[in-house]
Amino acid sequence: MAAAHVSMPGTRGTNLEFADYSLYSNLSDDELMQLAIERSLADGQSSGPRSENSNNPAALNMPTVPRQAPPTHRPQQQLEPAACPANPPRENPQGVCSVGHFVTGSGKRMVAYRRYDGTMQVVPEPEEELAPIVKAILDGDVGTVRLLVKQPGCNVLAPNKDGWIPLHEAAYYGQDQCIKILLRAQPGMVNQRTLKGKTALMFAVSRDHLACVESLLENGADPDISNMDRETPLYKACEKENPAMVAMLLNYGASVNKNCIQGWTALHESVCRNNVEICEMLVKAGAKVNMPNMYGITPIFVAAQSGKVDALRLLLKNGADLNSQAADGATALYEACKNGHDEIVEFLLSQNADANKPGKTGLMPIHIAAQRGNDCIVSMLIPATSKARVRRSGVSPLHLAAERNRNDILELLIEAGFDVNATLSDDRSMMYEDRRSTALYFAVMNNNIDATTMLLEAGANPNLDTFNPLLVALRQGCIQTVTMLVKHGANVNAYIPTHPTAFPAAVMFCMKHLTLLKYLMDNGCDALSCFNCVYGRNPHPPIKIRRNLRYDSDETVEKTCVQFCELISTETYSHWAGPIIDVLLDYVGHVKLCARLIEHLDSYDEWQCIKEKSTPPRPLMQLCRLKIRKLLGINRLKKICKLPVPPRLIKFLNHQEREIDF
Template identity: 25%
Template sequence: MDFTECYGDTVSGVAAAARSGCRQRLRRLIRGGHSLDCRDNRGWVALHEAAAAGRAGCVQEVLSAAGGRAGCVQEVLSAAGGGSSRGCRAQYVNSLTHEGESACYLAAQRGHLAVVRLLLKAHTDINQLTNDSSCPLYAAVEGGHKEVVELLVRKGAEVNRTHTPSCWTCLHQAVFKGHGDIVRILVNVCHLEALDDHNISPLFVAAQYGKQECLEILINAGANVNIQAADLATPLLIASQEGHQACVDLLLDHGADPNKDCSSNWPQLPIHAAAEFGHIGVLRRLIAVTDRVCDRDDNMVSPLYVAIHSHQNRCVELLLREGYSPNAQDCTRSLGLSSPLSFALCHSSTQPYSECVRLLVAAGVRLAEETWIPALATDKTDLLELILEHRLIPRPDTLTRHCSVSHHPGKTVLTLQELRELICVALNQVRFAACWLPLLLKAGLEPSLLLQPHMLEHADSDALNYFLQFVNWSTLSAPLKQILFQRKVEKTWEPFPDFDSIPHLSHICRLKLRAVLGPDRLMRTSAVQQLPVPSLLHSFLQFRDVPEASLSRPPASPL
């Protein structure tokens, strides 16, 4: 702590002369009897000032004077039974400031090589610690003073001592600062696997802060590339997390294991870190070397989860394009998440759906009940429209349980299980039928799948009228007709006038055509345009003349 700006008058004349480098004036003051021991508010004496300012000549003058004055009192010390001129001089050269800084420390900190040489010759304590456990070598390393570091190491400075509250050694600090030339010196004398209070080695520091040159020096010196910190993180994991592409490449090229578990909470790998923080280049490199077991094993976690969690859409897209399954393992036990899609939907609260949802649906993700609920249990149709954009609704009799046949590029057919869950959710969300019913019927859903008592009992009047125009209302079963009659009596349904009579022949014909072609083909292809009928009938045959229902009073969404 430097108070000289506040208390400039506390510096002695001798100290001021030593600081300024005025060797002749300094010599006159010393000969005039001025004290070398006068301290300022920081506890600095003349030797500290000269050493910190790099005034080698003044340092020589002060040291010579200290030795000479010690000689003058030699007889007194000898008579007292102890002491020597050399001992007094050593005591002076090792005098400390209030911060515990020696003259050697101050000179090394500032890179004054000549001064350090003089002080070492005067038998300064090369390993003297400051109040914060630093030392001349650590100060020189931190400042990047290569020549001073070489001198101190050659003179026997302690190289493996820890010097910070986090237990960093000189090698840790040299790597952190990126001083490659100093690292080259220290790797020959320091313990390469020295650990701080989090079990972090110098090589780990190089990977964490992207010090490629230092990392390469440590690797070539034999440092362990797979060493793990206290939390099991590896250098490859931390480099991947920070996006240091060159360090990732260097580690992988020298044997770093991309499949080493790096967390005690869940099986985290470097690929997860790259996906979470959106480092595309690193992720691409790790995809090529990471075992795909992480994408399918029940005890693992797909990197899709962390990419979705961090809204890293480019990473989600890259993982899917490189073959990672949109239907990754159920991670309810480890992360509380059943699927990537359910996780993406949970993160779409501020909009109808996120880009991650779109990517997963486009990749052919399996659609479960937890997907259909947010698509149907709302007056917003964006998610349902997205699903229908990429998925086809077939007739039930064309499917087997595990069928998934593509009818045209980029689209797949719903499986029987997906279709069953769609119908189940739809019947449980009849109050929103005015929103989802037109979309499903126009997408080719077979109306008979929804022709259930629950549908007729709870659909609002407009939705029910719209739905009945896709069926032959005159051939409904007696129980269903009874439901409609009861609702008419209770005035909860206001039917179209046509429903009291037999359907027109034209309507029966288009129902028959729909049954023959299949609702999916009729509604979503150009099959009608290829029929030998007038073009004016095309819209009628595709039910485009049926006005859509409207949800006049939207019910509160359960979501």
């Protein structure tokens, strides 16, 4: 009972004074509750007219409890004293008894009232007494029903608290003989509704009582009266998949195209359940096969969405529009692809369904199939899809396959000739914070090495995105992806437009990975720019903490180019300054270290040799190596192993002279 919500409005006229309560100390809880309710009703009736009393919620919800005789050992006159003492109650100044009604989670009706000592008492609500005719209907006693309807005092139109009359009870419990007796006595009640708008016919159909349905229809029941959800008996019969009942309702003139509150018709419901027999009856009775619901969904759309191929064949045979679109632009083919119904897709394509109709999002069936990873459907859609229409959509299925790591789909699309360098349209690219635009970027961002390999080997350009995929791979520290990208021409000197730096951004992402830093330098990364400081040997200004303009829109901070010495002086990289500078010095000639870099090298005694290494003049061998590398170029250096050059020279040019065994 703790979970139940108890609402106990205060009732006028239930106040028993404390001294008054002492008169009833020997009464039981049930007797006290009954007495309080009786006095509340009596006071309510004597206080004013009915219209005033009807505004009291407690009076409206108060059950009628028959007056019981008091205990025989107590005089009758003590139950109703002439006046109550003026002594007020101790704990409840506004009334010592309040009654509330509620329903438990299991549907049991309860009554709650507060005792005069402040405790709560909860008891089951007295059940509504069944009328004799209703009891006879529930028992299936046809003879008693026949006798009762003939009695003058029997009111077959008297409703219960839910608005049910005996006819509704008979229809609900399948008592067709009782229905006939009731309708002979009062034929005008055949279409009377309950408080929820249900007729006896609706009850009979919902409960699959065919004989009751027939009796009601024969006696003039209207088959088109709907409930509060605008569902008709025909709709319910289709929901129950009862062909005999559907045929009977249609024979009595049920409207076949009447829709429910969401525009769903009986044909929609039958198609959803793949009941071909009922679908045929509805179509022959005039059901519109292209009638949409409130979302623009036609029956053929429902069949494709739920994978009902038999119903789909029937609809197409009867003239359904194969390429009709819902309110969001989706077609039957799109929905079949979305839900992975291979058989439906195959059938729709065999009937020449348009595979190039995009929805309002711009996505075509092949897009959604690639996104869902159904390689069988993608294989069927590839021949039917126009690559030109795909380009106009602003997104390639390659993007969606790479984004969801659908490697099998990616391979199929590449083999089918889809452009691996297709870029997202501007509006789609702006949906991503990093403004990504290629399928390769998605693959690298997901750290999907297989997808990255497939795209690069198929000719993907690694330099089309605003934020270079190489920088993503460096930030992830994936050496395999970095080497693949560099091998296929990724720009090792790429910059980030939104964060200008005086040196390549690639250096920034691999300062803690000296192996990667050396690999980038071997492949042409500009090391000299790291030593081009605008302050030189002069004192450097303190490093300013730059706020993010995206979060501080009220302040305008001038975007200045970040110097290498500023970045390496941050807490993250300052402990690595010496080894980083040492690697960079191997790829430059005469340079002058700025004041801040010298300060770093002076901070550790072990780094003094690095400082001496930078002191001019640099060794002649180092200057020659740089000159040869510059003349050959990076592309030739990558192929130098194939040239008739001594191995020692190759190692020297690749900064591997320490491995030379003299």
